[in-house]
Amino acid sequence: MTQYRVLPGPEHFLPPAAASMGIYLPNPGEAHINGVIVPEEKAYEEAARQFLMAQVPTIFPGPLVLWAWNEKAAKKAAAVRSLYETLKECVQPGQKPMLIPMPDYRPKYPKINPEVEINPNHPNLTIWHNKIDCCMFIGVHCHQANLSLKIIRGGTSCYTVAMCAQAGHEDAMLSFRDASVEKILKLGEWIRKLKGTVKPRLASAKTSASN
Amino acid sequence: MSKERIKISPDLYDIMPSDYQDLVQSATYGKEDRGWKDIGTSKELIEQHSLCAGCPESMAFRYILASLPNPEDTVMVGSTGCTSLVFPMVAVHNIHSLFGNQNAIASGLKRALSVRFPDRVKDVVVLAGDGATVDIGLDMTLQAWFRQEKFTTICFDNELYANTGGQESGLMQKGFVAKMAPVGKLFDKVRLPEIARESGCHYVVNCTVSKPSLVEKVIRNSVLIAREIGPTYIQLYTPCILEIGKNSMEGLQEMRDSEKPTERFAYKEYVSEPAKQFLAELAAKDKERKAAAKQLAGKA
Numbered sequence: 001m002t003q004y005r006v007l008p009g010p011e012h013f014l015p016p017a018a019a020s021m022g023i024y025l026p027n028p029g030e031a032h033i034n035g036v037i038v039p040e041e042k043a044y045e046e047a048a049r050q051f052l053m054a055q056v057p058t059i060f061p062g063p064l065v066l067w068a069w070n071e072k073a074a075k076k077a078a079a080v081r082s083l084y085e086t087l088k089e090c091v092q093p094g095q096k097p098m099l100i101p102m103p104d105y106r107p108k109y110p111k112i113n114p115e116v117e118i119n120p121n122h123p124n125l126t127i128w129h130n131k132i133d134c135c136m137f138i139g140v141h142c143h144q145a146n147l148s149l150k151i152i153r154g155g156t157s158c159y160t161v162a163m164c165a166q167a168g169h170e171d172a173m174l175s176f177r178d179a180s181v182e183k184i185l186k187l188g189e190w191i192r193k194l195k196g197t198v199k200p201r202l203a204s205a206k207t208s209a210s211n
Numbered sequence: 212m213s214k215e216r217i218k219i220s221p222d223l224y225d226i227m228p229s230d231y232q233d234l235v236q237s238a239t240y241g242k243e244d245r246g247w248k249d250i251g252t253s254k255e256l257i258e259q260h261s262l263c264a265g266c267p268e269s270m271a272f273r274y275i276l277a278s279l280p281n282p283e284d285t286v287m288v289g290s291t292g293c294t295s296l297v298f299p300m301v302a303v304h305n306i307h308s309l310f311g312n313q314n315a316i317a318s319g320l321k322r323a324l325s326v327r328f329p330d331r332v333k334d335v336v337v338l339a340g341d342g343a344t345v346d347i348g349l350d351m352t353l354q355a356w357f358r359q360e361k362f363t364t365i366c367f368d369n370e371l372y373a374n375t376g377g378q379e380s381g382l383m384q385k386g387f388v389a390k391m392a393p394v395g396k397l398f399d400k401v402r403l404p405e406i407a408r409e410s411g412c413h414y415v416v417n418c419t420v421s422k423p424s425l426v427e428k429v430i431r432n433s434v435l436i437a438r439e440i441g442p443t444y445i446q447l448y449t450p451c452i453l454e455i456g457k458n459s460m461e462g463l464q465e466m467r468d469s470e471k472p473t474e475r476f477a478y479k480e481y482v483s484e485p486a487k488q489f490l491a492e493l494a495a496k497d498k499e500r501k502a503a504a505k506q507l508a509g510k511a
């Protein structure tokens with residue numbers, strides 16, 4: 001069994017693909033946390049905990065939900081919006097949840113405005129600019145998500161969650177698979193459930209600074 | 212038709228950057244008579260680009276993108292060169308090919324699209340520089356024409372390799388001295404429009420981009436003929452103002468000077484017999500449609 005763990009970076013300039021380090025994808029009903037396969041229920045709890053702990057928890061909806069390709073996509077978009085609203089309700093003062101779109105994959109370097117969008121070819125610009133310390137990808141085509149997650153792991157300390165509609169992402173620190181409206185809403189329920197029980201990193205950062 | 216497929220999910224509309232909202236609201240996808248006159252009144256399919264100030268290539272890009280008859284169902288194939296700096300900013304599907312491979316890529320793409328979308332019209336347009344079209348990619352360019360592949364090839368002819376510092380290209384004029392070609396070109400400019408005609412292209416035009424209405428007509432004709440009959444080739448003079456020692460505002464005059472009757476970019480057009488017939492039918496249908504619309508407007 002591999003000793004490699006998918007952890008927040010910065011790992012180094014070109015981090016290895018987690019798959020090449022022996023990390024494999026979860027089966028249906030499972031998820032992975034840091035590359036370790038876990039029951040899906042545990043992953044909901046951990047993802048909710050990470051969101052509530054983060055200073056700037058952010059959802060990055062991709063083209064598969066931003067554009068109303070079909071009814072299902074529009075419903076997922078509504079669920080993403082609901083998750084974001086839940087997050088806003090549940091965080092504590094000082095935390096700043098964000099919802100930043102990835103409208104397409106064109107490499108728009110260097111004209112991207114990191115305040116309003118993220119681009120998979122240089123996601124770090126948006127992460128750094130907004131000081132995002134926990135993010136979730138949803139509705140991003142797998143090949144672009146893999147590229148982006150690896151860049152984020154390589155160059156930032158941001159905790160990455162992937163809500164993947166296919167088989168999941170090894171390169172995220174936490175990955176669900178078979179994403180659906182129900183799963184997105186269930187994550188919202190877990191955030192609500194853990195509201196007030198998780199100490200935001202903001203507060204602990206102040207404590208460690210004072211030490 | 213196209214706007215129905217390009218919709219932002221209502222729940223996330225407000226977070227979309229304004230470029231995308233504008234594309235959905237006022238771009239001319241699906242507009243039957245789209246053309247260069249839409250520029251300024253509707254969202255263009257090209258965002259900010261990184262070409263040099265005053266570059267005629269940027270004018271060409273704007274006119275071409277405004278004139279494509281079916282942008283939502285068009286895939287453009289580009290190649291290495293200044294054009295590849297623009298494609299990331301273009302709101303039309305596009306593929307960047309290996310230097311010179313563009314016509315081979317487009318051949319496969321066109322065939323695959325016909326299989327994948329048998330009930331939908333899908334246009335393929337190659338847009339590459341003279342190095343990719345005439346030097347490095349000449350084999351692929353010609354073979355696509357020999358095989359009668361149904362797509363348009365557009366060559367942005369700036370008569371040298373511009374973004375690598377000004378090396379000699381096959382389309383450079385004889386005697387021209389460039390920064391990286393100090394001896395001067397020893398041979399004549401390759402007569403690709405004539406080669407295109409002999410290789411089976413049904414519509415061939417050699418011109419500059421100084422007149423937007425002309426560019427519009429040429430692009431529209433070339434795409435429609437390629438769709439129905441066979442390969443078409445358009446060679447557009449888009450001078451590199453930096454490499455020929457001009458200022459930003461002098462690109463347009465350079466094109467005007469080069470399109471005079473005795474000059475190398477005097478307007479030349481070749482239309483094959485089947486293409487002529489097709490264009491005549493198209494014009495008749497267009498006339499009929501406009502008359503019907505006029506009549507309808509009169510009644511209203």
